[in-house]
Amino acid sequence: MSSTSTPDDDLQDPISYFLQDLVYHGKTERTRDAYERALRDFEDFLRDPDRNPTGTTTVAADATHRHCMAWVHGLRGRVASSTVATYAAYLHRFYAYMTQVGVFDANPMTLVMEEMDEQIDTDPTRRELSVPEMRGFVGDIRHPLDRAIVVTLLKTGMRVGELCNLDLRDLRLTDSPVSETYELGGRAQLDGKPDSLYVSSDPARGAVTNDEERTASNKRKRSTVIPVDEELKWTLERWLSVRPDAISPADPLFLGVSDHWGRRLTTKSARRIVTRHAKDAGWHRAGGDASENVTPHYFRHFFTTHLRDRTGDRGIVKYLRGDVAGDIIDTYTHNWGDRVRETYEEHIYSLL
Structure with a gap:
């Protein structure tokens, strides 16, 4: 890999x-500092011939996937497993962006991330809940908004920020x-796709999407159309039947009904709602970590584990x-009405 010649x-x-x-993209100073810690650590690794796999000093523009894999491997045991995944994602986004703007020729992290994706959400220490247990949890949630939030997360596997950004x-x-x-x-993108949700990759914190500045970012690699089964459809209809008028030109799907009446639901509010119900179920305690507490991200783990197994x-x-990377996702997009929807509807678990 080599950098494009530039006078800059x-x-x-x-x-x-x-x-x-990242400043121009509206990322906070805290986020930029986190990126810099990870990227400078990788840079130091490349400079040290005793640590990197080639035994010579190199730079980011010339790093290969072997450099990247060795760096990620070296992180294990030095930082928490969640931090390993975060640092790998930061490096992947760095290379993806620099490739997109033409500074680098390729992204050596692509193969590394595909390998890590194969291992995603397989932490053996994480709390494991069965579908019947989750069905009982959902059954105890009576408020239309709360149930719509939980069922949407469980049925789609989307992140909480992606849920809050839905219009x-x-x-x-x-x-x-x-x-x-x-x-x-x-x-x-929903033309010809009945009963479905479109989750865009575009919304970013601080950027304007659909005439509204967003407070959360969508982190998916590509936009996705997700089927809405009968249970999720009924749950969303129940919520929409009592949804207040929106105080936003974007017409958000999920709105606050307490302190932020009529305004777009925030990730903080969504997490608070999930935490409250998880505490009632005995699935969340103060001071508990990700392996113990049920959070919005746990629902993404639940979705991945159970749908993959089914x-x-x-x-x-x-x-x-x-x-999924672009070439694979294009295949599923083309076959959405056949393979994706039919497979999803045949295997998605019942929660109601």
Whole structure:
């Protein structure tokens, strides 16, 4: 891999170049500092011939996937497993961006991330809940908004930020009474796809999407269309039947109904709702870690584990999660009406 020739002196330090662009993208100082810690650690690794696999000093522009794998491997035991995944994601985004803008020729982290995806959510110490247990948990949730949040997360595997960024235009419900009240499914990507949700990769914290500045980012690699089964459809219809008017031109799908009445639901509020119900179920305690507490991210783990085991098809699960690389995701997008929807509807677990 080699860097593209440029007179820009800033590209003598590609990490600084990338961090500066993060400012333009609205990333907070805290986020930029986290990126810099990871990227500078990788840079130090490349400079040390006693640590990197080639035994010579190199730079980020010339690093290969073997350099990246060796660095990630070296992180294990030095930092927490969750930090390993975070640092790997930071390095992947660094290379993906620098490749996209033409500074680097390729992204050596692509193969590394594909390998890590195969191992995603397989932590043997994490609390394991059965479908019947989760069904009982959902059954105890009576509030329409709370149940809609939990069922949407469990049925789609999306992140909490992605849930909060959903607008009415991202939801298509066929032959639904709520369609007489709301203009649903305005996305062109939903044409010909009945009862489905569109999860975009575009929204970013601090950026304007659909005429509204967003407070959370969507982290999926590619936009995804996710089927809405009968249980999720009924749950969303129940919520929409009592949803207040939105104080936003974007018409968010999920709105606050207490302190932030009519405003887009925040990730903080969504997490608080899940935590409250998890505490009631004995699945969350103060001071507990990710292996013990049930959180919105736990629902993503639950979705991945149970749907993967039921389908035996990692590709479709990775597509639904938004984790798949472009060439694979294009295949599933083309076959959405056949393979994806049919496989999903056949194997998705019942929660109601």
